[in-house]
Amino acid sequence: MGRAPCCEKSGMKKGPWTPEEDEKLVAYIKKHGQGNWRTLPKNAGLARCGKSCRLRWTNYLRPDIKRGRFSxxxxxxxxxxxxxxxxxxxxxxxxxxxxxxxxxxxxxxxxxxxxxxxMGIDPVTHAPRLDLLDLSALLKPAATAAAAYYPTQADLDTLRAFEPLANYPDLLRLAASTLLSSSTSPIAGDQQLLPWLLQAQMAQQAAAAMAQQVAPPPQQQQQQAGAACQMPDLVHTNPTVQQQQLAAAQQQQQDMAAACHSMQPPIGGYIDDGLDVPALMQMVQPGADASNLQQQWSSTVTSSSNNNNNVGSGVSTPSSSPVAGLNNHSTSTATTYGGGAIASNDAAALFSMQLSELLDVSDYM
DNA sequence: AAACTTCTCAACCGCTTGCAT
DNA sequence: TATGCAAGCGGTTGAGAAGTT
Incomplete structure (x- = not known):
């Protein structure tokens, strides 16, 4: 591609337009149309370059321009x-x-x-600014609490720190839609948002586990946490083991984020059911064959469900998420911690928003 | 009222894209 | 295919307006 020659020849006027110049330009275009911008200034009797005339017309003089404040x-x-x-x-x-x-x-x-x-929102990614909201730091005690099954009031308070996020569905929707917009630039999208969404979902699971711990008997809970939540290693009250398990969980979280950076298909693995995942994958991989993506998605789900050590297994999969089940609970069990009554499904409710809702960007299309 | 700072936005700059040859 | 040009686009600049001290 050849570079356009600079149109600023000596003698060409620059700077603000005068009313007389505007008048000349408008009169000429009304009479002859835009035509060729390069030849227009000469024909219109203007000492401006064509580029300047075009900008003045398109940005200011065009009759269909709406002036005034934005609604x-x-x-x-x-x-x-x-x-x-x-x-x-x-x-x-x-x-x-x-x-x-x-x-x-x-x-x-x-x-x-x-x-x-x-508002604490990154205007580039539309996600909460992570430098202001360190989710990892917030998640740590929450994960510990979920592992111990005997959370302290402080742990629950920490978990409640997420509540503002849950109260801003639009904000979360924007973040999710930005993720989808990464179809043209996947790197920019997933580097910013996937870890954030993963962390949010990890928190969702931690909240679900905490909600479980105050409702059913520990034994039943352990089964649920192990089988459904797919975080069986987190069920232990020994502090040393807890630390090891926490480290393992954190490593797993890092692995998930790393996996998202290195490959696209698993994106479907982190999305709740009710979503056309192969279609989403095709958005991310525009050139890919739809049937192949369907197979990729199916194998991703299968391997995630069958292997607890799988990268995707730490977060919800369409068939195994405990969160979906918890969110459907209509009963509320209350218990008391440190003098404060806390509904057992409160914590889960904090994160009850389903990613399938977040990822519905049809509104914007 | 004057000096200074901050804000606004029209216009410019330089790069990319798309088309013609 | 390579080149040249016009148009389009996004980032940046700077003069004037508005606000503050």
């Missing part, structure tokens, strides 16, 4: 589209009639971006 709806649309499209301002502008890409870009940088930052 709330427009702002919401921009945020949603940005979570999917990224800084594709022209693509975003195409869905906002009357708004130019330049205007949207400016509005994003001067208003929306700052507001998201104030």
């Amino acid at each position: 709330f709806e427009e702002e919401e649309t921009i945020i949603q589209l940005h979570s999917i499209l990224g800084n594709k301002w022209s693509a975003i502008a195409a869905r906002l009639p009357g708004r130019t890409d330049n205007e949207i870009k400016n509005y994003w940088n001067t208003h929306i971006r700052k507001r998201l930052l104030r």
